Amino acid sequence: MTTTLLRSTEREEQPHDDHDMKNTSADGLRGLAALSVTITHFVAAFLPSLLFYNYGALFPRPVEPGPLTDAFGSPVFTLFYNGHFPVLIFFVLSGYVLTLPWFERADAAPVLQRRLWSRYLRLNLPIMAAIGLAWLAYSTGLMHTGKAAQLSGSTNWLASFYPAGLTGFAALKEALFGSIVLGSASFLPPLWTLKIEFIGSIYILLFFLAKPARHLLLPMVFACLLLHAIHAEQSIYYIALFVGAALHRVRLTRSGQFAVFAAGLYFGAYQHFRAMYGFLPDPRIWDVKSFYNAIGAVCVCAAVLSGWGQGLLNRPLVQFLGRISFSIYLLHFIVLCSLSTAFYTHFPRDALHLGIGFVLYLAACVGAAWLFERWIDRPAIAISRRFGTLLCGEERKSGAQAAPDEEAASPVARARRQV
Numbered sequence: 001m002t003t004t005l006l007r008s009t010e011r012e013e014q015p016h017d018d019h020d021m022k023n024t025s026a027d028g029l030r031g032l033a034a035l036s037v038t039i040t041h042f043v044a045a046f047l048p049s050l051l052f053y054n055y056g057a058l059f060p061r062p063v064e065p066g067p068l069t070d071a072f073g074s075p076v077f078t079l080f081y082n083g084h085f086p087v088l089i090f091f092v093l094s095g096y097v098l099t100l101p102w103f104e105r106a107d108a109a110p111v112l113q114r115r116l117w118s119r120y121l122r123l124n125l126p127i128m129a130a131i132g133l134a135w136l137a138y139s140t141g142l143m144h145t146g147k148a149a150q151l152s153g154s155t156n157w158l159a160s161f162y163p164a165g166l167t168g169f170a171a172l173k174e175a176l177f178g179s180i181v182l183g184s185a186s187f188l189p190p191l192w193t194l195k196i197e198f199i200g201s202i203y204i205l206l207f208f209l210a211k212p213a214r215h216l217l218l219p220m221v222f223a224c225l226l227l228h229a230i231h232a233e234q235s236i237y238y239i240a241l242f243v244g245a246a247l248h249r250v251r252l253t254r255s256g257q258f259a260v261f262a263a264g265l266y267f268g269a270y271q272h273f274r275a276m277y278g279f280l281p282d283p284r285i286w287d288v289k290s291f292y293n294a295i296g297a298v299c300v301c302a303a304v305l306s307g308w309g310q311g312l313l314n315r316p317l318v319q320f321l322g323r324i325s326f327s328i329y330l331l332h333f334i335v336l337c338s339l340s341t342a343f344y345t346h347f348p349r350d351a352l353h354l355g356i357g358f359v360l361y362l363a364a365c366v367g368a369a370w371l372f373e374r375w376i377d378r379p380a381i382a383i384s385r386r387f388g389t390l391l392c393g394e395e396r397k398s399g400a401q402a403a404p405d406e407e408a409a410s411p412v413a414r415a416r417r418q419v
Helices: 024-046 067-072 075-081 084-098 098-106 111-138 146-152 168-180 187-211 217-249 255-270 288-304 316-322 327-346 352-394 411-418
Strands: none
Touching: 024 075, 024 084, 024 288, 024 316, 024 327, 024 352, 067 075, 084 098, 084 187, 084 217, 084 288, 098 111, 111 168, 111 187, 111 327, 111 352, 146 327, 168 187, 187 217, 187 327, 217 288, 217 352, 255 288, 316 327, 327 352
16 A cells, blocks of 8 residues: 556656556556545545554554444455555556557657656656645644544554654755655655656666667566565565566457456455465565555556456546546645544544545545646646757657656554555
8 A cells, every 4th residue: 555657648758657658548547546545545544444454563453343344344345445556556557658669669769768867857846846735734734643643543654644843954855856766755655656666767768778679578587686686575666667568568358358357456455364365375575465466456457458447447537537646646645634634633533524524635635636737747747858858859750650758674664655
């Protein structure tokens, strides 16, 4: 679960993805994945016991278990708010989109070079703006995480965010390089994923620029082994990007799409202490939930990229969510820890008011993301494109169709990063 894409329009790269996808269903998948992350954090903050079976080291066991609690905490329902699974979907889709030119045009090297040199600005300009907003909310006393956590019982998770003593200098450091290079996430906890996205995108772009032209599988296996040697348990995230690139070679039949998508949901819903997963082996070299969520993400993406779910994923509302997915990913935590915690602490904590608070939260997240995408994200795309073109030159048209563009110290620490 995170605290992380694809577009088919003629715009420049999106983070967690670039956005040169011809497959608009993938863009819709990204939008639904971003919505899932947003819902996950609301549940983690105010209904933490529902996530016990997903992150037992972090969230409390239900005090009064019953049929309703068991149902909403089951694998089927937690698919809608198991944030670690959609983050791995982001990584798989990102690897797919970043490498699209290599598979679709003969002169892909200039495009990959431009993406390589523009990557920092493309990702970090919106990150800087979002951290600035988080610092503003924190410094003006709008964050109410401590009080809300005591009331909701999310003392291991929600209470850990925005402690006293954060400084403007720390915010500046994270905005410039701390988040995207070092994985620091004091002001925006979901940004631990952006370090993986940034470094992973550098890895995969360099790999495709350097690898032998006619060989893919064997060099990719060596690259994944090297990633594990360097990043150990976290290598599963980087490997997900590489596997996403390999999905260019996968095309499933209609019946195969259904079977693979169903398998993806099964692994994506992985929970500890559940009999339906008890027979699965522990990979040991990776966190078991991350490993099976990664398998689920690869399966879901393979099915969608082959054509599964087009009717739903190409609906206008889902496509809109895809367009604002990076913005909602950056902003939702600010809304959660300010507006939502304030509402939760000032109104009765019954089902009615929790439902009202949830609707307000989603509305605020979507509205803020829509504005952010328009005024911050789009200019960042344009600036990064100009910078890449300045360094590498404009890409040339080809005969082929141009492509549009350690912390594993303790179970609690690891789980907090995944949420």
